[in-house]
Amino acid sequence: MRLGFSIGTLGPVASGPDEQLKLVGEAERLGYESVWASEGYGADPATTLAWLAAGTERVELGSGIIQISGRTAVATAMAAATIDRLSGGRFRLGLGTSGPQVTEGWHGRRYERPLAHLRDYVQVVRTALAREPVRHTGPTLELPLPDSRGKALSMAIGPVRQPLPIHLAAMGPKAIALAGEIADGWLPIHFPPEHVAESLGHLRTGAALAGRDPAGIAVSPMVMAMVDDDADYARDVVRPMLALYLGGMGSREVNFYNRLAHRLGFAAAAARVQDAYLDGGMGEAMEELPDDVVDALALCGTPGRVRERLEAYREAGATTLIVGLNAPTLDDRLEQLGWLAELNS
Template sequence: MRLALNVGYWGTTGTDDLNGMLALSKAADEHHYDVVWLAEAYGSDIPSLTGYLAAHTQNVGYGAAIMQIPGRTPAMTAMTAATLDRITGGRFHLGLGVSGPQVSEGWHGVRFADPLGRTREYVEIVRQALGRKNVEFHGKHFDLPLPDGPGKSLRLLLLPERDDLPIYLASLGPKNLALTGEIADGWIGIFVSPEFLPEQLAVMGEGRQKAGKTMDGFDVVASIGISVSDDIDVAADRLRAHTALYVGGMGSRDKNFYHALATRMGFEKQADHVQDLYLAKQHRDAAAAVPREFIERTAMVGDSEAIRARLRAYAKAGVTTLAISPWMDSLEERIELVGLVARLMDEEGLRSK
């Protein structure tokens, strides 16, 4: 199992400054992590931060978790990915996702219609461009070059570091999971539970089979919150507000993909209650209502021995890259946690060579 670090967005990592994000990335580099994953929504963007952090680290790779499909044309995404792959010496991982209706339509002005079809076309165009083929695509969502003007089929000018740069999809629902297996090189999962993961892998495996592929070489990335304390309630409490935001407030009542995931995992009544409180702007009550069992199943909380046991569980369940999000009370504690997880992984013999 490879080890990765998820530093999220600039300003929301708990450090609230760029120096903190850099310090965590340097710690990951020092402890031989494979990838530092970054995120974007409607604040900091991934490419700018990747370029900055990569200039200050030596060996660690960088990943987009995720660059938003409605925010860039597929050709621009290919240009950006190729540039970052050159900058990092072939260590960039391109994660893509459609975001959600509120961001897609409210921020980017792109209708959240047929997300699966849009994703399929988008990935195909990105692959054409990264393969330095003359880009030509005529689909439902994208038409390149436009058929009624002076546009011509163009080829990416920059020679990419790799023409097979890996493309990941962030997906939650069954149809999107199947599409991920079919057209992507890896999956970025959130709120991943070792107990529920086999069901998700089976769906992705069906997609792989449809494409004439197996799960061999397919990267299963689990983005996992981690909080260490001898008191498990203290450890779990650090993740409550974050969990409530996603399950209760990341989307509308009718379309919240994280709420739907919690429901499929068997937490329907609890997810409904958290959502009711969150949408009523009772955010503290919503956080308190998140069941500890859900946090224990979808994160790593407790003392070092509890963390050690969950590391084994994730590896056994089929995770190939574990991307930790440290949730501690200070930057210093988060940096220490980066080192602790690396040590535990090595002691258990879980780290991929």
């Protein structure tokens, strides 16, 4: 199992481009397989990754993930091909549906038939990246429009790699099966190793539908990570991000991360965290987030415990474990990169 590093939704804009490049350069030096930029309502991941491509030589670069509601499928294909060319063939395209909060509240688009939309979207992206005329008729996308005065076009450039790897973020059984059917990789987030192992059955089901070998599908869980001799301190470092996801990443009615916690057996705690976040704020939500939930959803604790959890992810079938860091300073984050690499060796 290799390690990846997620720079989050703010990336170089939050910590400064020089600091972020130091982190990514250190990850590359330490042998991290990949660096990922995510998307919320902050920094643009495509721009960030294009910039990181210029400052690195070997590390793979991934979008983890680009929200399909934020840009058309062909716009995503153009960005993917561009980054792959700028990086010399090191780009991986991670896609996801996001949820109603961002789709409707930020992008102003209805969150309807997300899995059908994701399937259509991936098909159009693959056609465009192959530089074939983009013709598609699906339940959520049609190109060209039936009453259009335009004709089907082919993209003027292509990626270095053909086919360019596409990874899908997926949390529920149907979404995981879809990843197994149409994607080159699966990106679960906040999945304990035990749940990764259980969910691989859904991935295999999707792969079987398409006549694919599931062994060829990358499994890359994303987790918040913090190693420290003081286990309580390690939990406190990752607790704010987990409280945000469980409490604020969605409405009271639809929060996929909160639903995941319910499925994992933490229904009561997840409900308390969400109520505290929506009725009070981050501080109140953190107070309601118990240690056992933090221990399950994050890679945190003493070096011995983190080593054990890394081994558990390896045994569960993870091919790459993507770690996000919330340590307070640049030096702390650099230290964490080294510590995690050592524990995974």
